[in-house]
Amino acid sequence: MKDNIFTNMDRGKSVFKDKSPLSHKFLPEQLPHRDEQITKIAKYWIDALDNVTPSDVTIYGKTGTGKTAAAKFAQKQLIEAAQDNKIFINVEYIRCTDYTTEYQVLAQLCQRLGRDVPYRGWTKGEIINTFREVLNQEIDGKKLILIIILDEIDILLEKDGDGLLYTLTRTENVSVLSISNYLDFKKFIKPRVMSSLRDKEIVFPPYRADQLADILNERSEMSFNENVLNEDVIPLCSAMAAKEEGDARYALDLLSTAGDIADENDSSEILGDYVIAAKNRIEHNKVTDIINTLPTQQQRVLESVLILTQNKEEISSGKLYETYKEVSKGDSVTYRRIFDFINELEMLGIISTNTVSRGRGKGRTNIIKLQCEEDLVDKTLNSL
Numbered sequence: 092m093k094d095n096i097f098t099n100m101d102r103g104k105s106v107f108k109d110k111s112p113l114s115h116k117f118l119p120e121q122l123p124h125r126d127e128q129i130t131k132i133a134k135y136w137i138d139a140l141d142n143v144t145p146s147d148v149t150i151y152g153k154t155g156t157g158k159t160a161a162a163k164f165a166q167k168q169l170i171e172a173a174q175d176n177k178i179f180i181n182v183e184y185i186r187c188t189d190y191t192t193e194y195q196v197l198a199q200l201c202q203r204l205g206r207d208v209p210y211r212g213w214t215k216g217e218i219i220n221t222f223r224e225v226l227n228q229e230i231d232g233k234k235l236i237l238i239i240i241l242d243e244i245d246i247l248l249e250k251d252g253d254g255l256l257y258t259l260t261r262t263e264n265v266s267v268l269s270i271s272n273y274l275d276f277k278k279f280i281k282p283r284v285m286s287s288l289r290d291k292e293i294v295f296p297p298y299r300a301d302q303l304a305d306i307l308n309e310r311s312e313m314s315f316n317e318n319v320l321n322e323d324v325i326p327l328c329s330a331m332a333a334k335e336e337g338d339a340r341y342a343l344d345l346l347s348t349a350g351d352i353a354d355e356n357d358s359s360e361i362l363g364d365y366v367i368a369a370k371n372r373i374e375h376n377k378v379t380d381i382i383n384t385l386p387t388q389q390q391r392v393l394e395s396v397l398i399l400t401q402n403k404e405e406i407s408s409g410k411l412y413e414t415y416k417e418v419s420k421g422d423s424v425t426y427r428r429i430f431d432f433i434n435e436l437e438m439l440g441i442i443s444t445n446t447v448s449r450g451r452g453k454g455r456t457n458i459i460k461l462q463c464e465e466d467l468v469d470k471t472l473n474s475l
């Protein structure tokens with residue numbers, strides 16, 4: 092019999108011994124520099140061990156500040172403690188990008204609590220009643236305490252309104268931990284819900300460079316073979332990610348991509364230069380992904396920004412609209428709609444706007460600038 096094709100295949104040398112600790116899915120055992128925040132969550136949740144429903148809690152912080160990781164860490168710890176204390180507690184994690192409406196979240200929770208419900212077709216009232224019925228069951232004379240982690244809650248609030256929070260805050264033995272990337276997500280919550288939310292807030296600040304370095308050091312020991320990291324690499328990744336709003340996910344991406352680049356170059360060492368190359372690659376992929384998924388009219392607005400940038404012109408909204416009309420050849424949206432597009436492109440980090448005063452009596456104008464490489468935008472738009 093021939094030898095197995097896989098065992099004989101040359102897997103090549105790699106700087107990695109195990110890539111998974113650098114992936115987004117990995118949940119570390121320790122979360123350095125997040126003791127304070129995790130302790131705060133635990134101080135609210137500890138009530139559950141005395142069979143009291145904990146207060147609702149809200150976590151805020153920018154992307155990559157460890158919100159999801161901290162919530163899941165606290166979840167694991169509480170479930171462990173509850174088992175030791177023989178208390179009937181459930182902590183369910185729901186990512187609101189996966190379940191985007193009140194109905195979907197409640198149906199999912201019913202399923203997880205062992206009640207089979209249809210994923211569509213029932214009325215909202217039916218699903219709410221069933222959810223409450225499940226929660227009303229007693230085991231050994233005690234009701235379940237259900238803590239629900241609603242991650243990325245802004246997505247659900249924007250899409251479906253605050254009905255879910257209204258329902259959950261009015262269900263006796265339920266406590267909600269909401270996680271939001273934006274401080275202003277409460278603008279989606281009406282007073283009737285706010286008044287019963289009475290939530291406690293925990294802020295996750297951006298990581299500093301030295302804190303990011305600690306996080307990267309721990310992960311790199313798990314991921315890389317010995318002596319493959321040049322001494323510049325972690326300080327560089329940390330400094331670059333600290334500049335990008337203290338984002339640990341970005342720091343990990345830089346490190347892992349730098350490792351990929353070392354492998355591609357058959358290098359047994361990860362060099363500082365590879366971190367710079369990693370930054371460009373990540374930036375490049377982000378920009379092309381965004382441009383590729385923009386709606387057509389928005390791509391035309393961006394194309395107009397590009398044309399004016401290439402002509403070295405100062406871009407006011409008026410001038411942008413003129414160019415846009417030429418680009419879209421009759422199939423254009425209104426001048427007012429253009430402002431929405433400009434805002435969205437700015438939020439995506441593709442362009443920036445800056446209001447300048449034209450001097451006395453001449454009013455103010457919005458000046459638009461491209462925020463990513465001209466050539467990259469050009470190439471991406473032309474390959475659509």
Ligand SMILES: Nc1ncnc2c1ncn2[C@@H]1O[C@H](COP(=O)(O)OP(=O)(O)O)[C@@H](O)[C@H]1O
Nearest residue numbers: 115122123154155156157158159160306339340
């Ligand atoms: N204090 C920390 N220690 C170790 N890893 C961390 C820490 N904070 C964040 N991370 C890691 O950084 C990445 C982003 O964290 P995450 O919790 O997803 O951020 P957020 O939810 O705030 O966007 C994850 O891979 C996570 O494991």
Ligand SMILES: [Mg+2]
Nearest residue numbers: 158159160242
């Ligand atoms: Mg998160």
